[in-house]
Amino acid sequence: MTDLPHPPPDLPALQRRLAEFAAARDWQPYHTPKNLVAALSVEASELVEIFQWLTPEQSARVMADPDTAHRVRDEVADVLAYLLQFCEVLGVDPLAALAAKIERNELRFPVRREPGA
């Protein structure tokens, strides 16, 4: 497209691109929170499908096969896309929500330290 490399995308920029993408195609009437969260769960299950018959050891090696690696990246993108669109229509900041949750979990699951460590 251009001689200059793209800057690495950040989450808010991708969220805006997704919103513009949907608006340009008049998809907003379909993008109720209820529908978007259903689509999110369907995409998460498509990711599960890749792993459903694998042993734990096989599951750790999926990226060694180029076709499976592509499929994994594609489904990760779909999950993230619907999560961001869901957050967009409800005004949720996903990064702030995760930062707050990590802080709650640090209190909820304190690190056990060995005596003397």
Place this chain on the structure above:
Amino acid sequence: MTDLPHPPPDLPALQRRLAEFAAARDWQPYHTPKNLVAALSVEASELVEIFQWLTPEQSARVMADPDTAHRVRDEVADVLAYLLQFCEVLGVDPLAALAAKIERNELRFPVRREPGA
């Protein structure tokens, strides 16, 4: 922790915090890709559960109730946390995956323009 406000978190920083969080608690043996993707789908379903009996109109108003709004943000955080941990163990860059997917979708779903527009 400090007198200075936290800068807004970015996705790679949160991904590192989650990796450190799991390592400090010796949770890595549980964090196979297969297990993490199951956990991701379970959290996506907990988000679906909030909406399952709502009409489309009710689903658009969930953030007006503080308890439901908290629950929505909490489940969004859980979905994003497992997605990032899944990406971490498989070496997938979720932002690059989504940027590539948006570019593919722009070709796959071209915007129909009205004649003369």
Place this chain on the structure above:
Amino acid sequence: MTDLPHPPPDLPALQRRLAEFAAARDWQPYHTPKNLVAALSVEASELVEIFQWLTPEQSARVMADPDTAHRVRDEVADVLAYLLQFCEVLGVDPLAALAAKIERNELRFPVRREPGA
């Protein structure tokens, strides 16, 4: 196949046929409870996918389209098949489990009767 009509199948007979089907193909090593329940959730999501962008009213009319009706029946069969195989490997009786649950729910959600009714 035959001049005589098949008797209507019952659940235990279908459960046995599924067990024989898997045994004849040496699929039992894949049929851990963990894998079967993942497959069950994936099939449930394939059923969700049919409905994800539909309005409640459209969702009530899916059987009017022969292709969609076939897809619905096919996914119902997949969900039931994995549920029965899961029950088989764990020794769960699904009909007894459901009968017990209905009895618990009759206590948990008593019918409100109008005064004088």
Place this chain on the structure above:
Amino acid sequence: MTDLPHPPPDLPALQRRLAEFAAARDWQPYHTPKNLVAALSVEASELVEIFQWLTPEQSARVMADPDTAHRVRDEVADVLAYLLQFCEVLGVDPLAALAAKIERNELRFPVRREPGA
């Protein structure tokens, strides 16, 4: 309820009891196919949740623990209940759908026989 033991329940009888249960509580307006299939997928995920951090070997022994065994039976009942209610509102016969699917799968996955066997 009675001095006589209940006959073992069959699927059509349980389906009728579920329909009566919902009608007595005026729940039918909530029971659109779209909502019921979302609820089905949520219950399937609650079953996944029991297994998500277990090894394949641990997953095969869940019924040895009475509390987990109860939870498994309870979630199996929920999955089956929503599947039957979904079938009820759309007029799908789940046993006929499964019998037809098994017949299609017998053609799709023929048993490989060893030479001379």
